[in-house]
């Protein structure tokens with residue numbers, strides 16, 4: 001077996017002080033005793049999943065079932081589920097069957113010293129916001145690399161909201177985070193699901209023409225509210241024009257994600273944004289209608305060209321879950337649609353359509369992203385894969 005950082009106890013108490021990356025080969029220096037020079041060889045990394053019974057947690061189960069690098073060794077949920085086999089604890093709502101190898105795992109309480117998490121290097125968190133912040137802190141203090149879907153740490157000054165195709169350079173903040181928080185592990189967050197789809201979709205346009213103003217109206221799927229979410233009496237035959245806290249999240253998180261990271265701090269992107277969020281009668285997939293004013297004027301054809309020619313960054317970084325294209329354009333006049341397009345790129349691709357002139361701002365379009373795959377569990381998995389490739393795990 002090739003000796004690799006995470007196999008030899010990589011993140012633990014020893015602190016990473018620098019790495020360089022070339023063809024996935026990296027030299028890792030650590031304080032104290034000399035460490036090996038390593039090449040990531042895809043050896044299995046043990047992982048735990050917190051919030052394993054929820055909407056995001058169940059998606060983690062399906063995406064990790066046959067993952068080439070990650071091996072699920074521990075599952076955590078509330079004290080109501082702890083002590084039960086996963087098969088008995090979960091109310092399974094996915095279209096595919098419960099993965100066989102997960103069924104018999106006994107769910108633990110979400111504490112880092114539980115035997116189930118002892119050997120896990122990576123902790124994926126699909127925890128409810130009410131509890132996520134403190135629990136994730138405890139796991140990072142215990143030396144784990146925590147990949148969170150919750151809002152609690154997203155706007156911390158030293159925590160990235162990471163999307164590999166948009167802002168992989170924001171990983172540079174981790175060294176500052178470990179220093180500031182004096183922790184051997186670290187926390188990396190995902191954006192709120194509607195913000196992730198919008199940030200991926202707008203990145204090629206922002207990079208080429210610069211965003212000045214953005215107005216977005218969302219049509220968000222029911223699964224975004226978790227399980228059991230809204231009652232059928234509330235959502236059937238209906239649109240609910242309010243999702244608690246969602247508009248504020250879109251307006252703040254997108255500017256952090258599309259901003260820069262330098263010298264141990266983030267600088268927000270300098271565009272204005274207004275969001276209107278609606279829950280609609282769709283199971284999975286958030287659709288968003290976006291109008292924007294650009295710093296450099298562009299025709300619809302130039303915007304479409306910027307989207308189509310945007311490189312497949314996650315794939316080029318060697319991330320095994322990466323889709324062929326992170327963002328793609330569908331030129332049919334009535335696409336994207338959630339039922340038809342949410343599984344493009346196995347749910348990891350954001351699809352854009354209907355780019356046209358806007359009579360008020362410059363350009364308007366429709367974009368769609370799968371909320372529990374690229375917008376949640378899949379996004380966390382890509383982030384963890386990126387950390388493996390970059391030598392942080």
Ligand SMILES: NC(=O)c1ccc[n+]([C@@H]2O[C@H](COP(=O)([O-])OP(=O)(O)OC[C@H]3O[C@@H](n4cnc5c(N)ncnc54)[C@H](OP(=O)(O)O)[C@@H]3O)[C@@H](O)[C@H]2O)c1
Nearest residue numbers: 051053054055056077078081128149150193224226227376
């Ligand atoms: N759904 C989405 O599309 C989406 C997208 C992006 C981000 N998010 C975020 O991801 C997180 C999870 O969302 P979700 O939709 O999956 O929620 P959910 O379906 O309500 O699941 C919540 C999970 O948290 C666990 N939990 C509840 N109380 C707990 C406690 N006291 N201690 C430990 N675990 C506890 C639950 O376990 P039990 O089953 O045992 O109660 C369950 O596994 C939230 O922070 C949400 O905002 C969701």
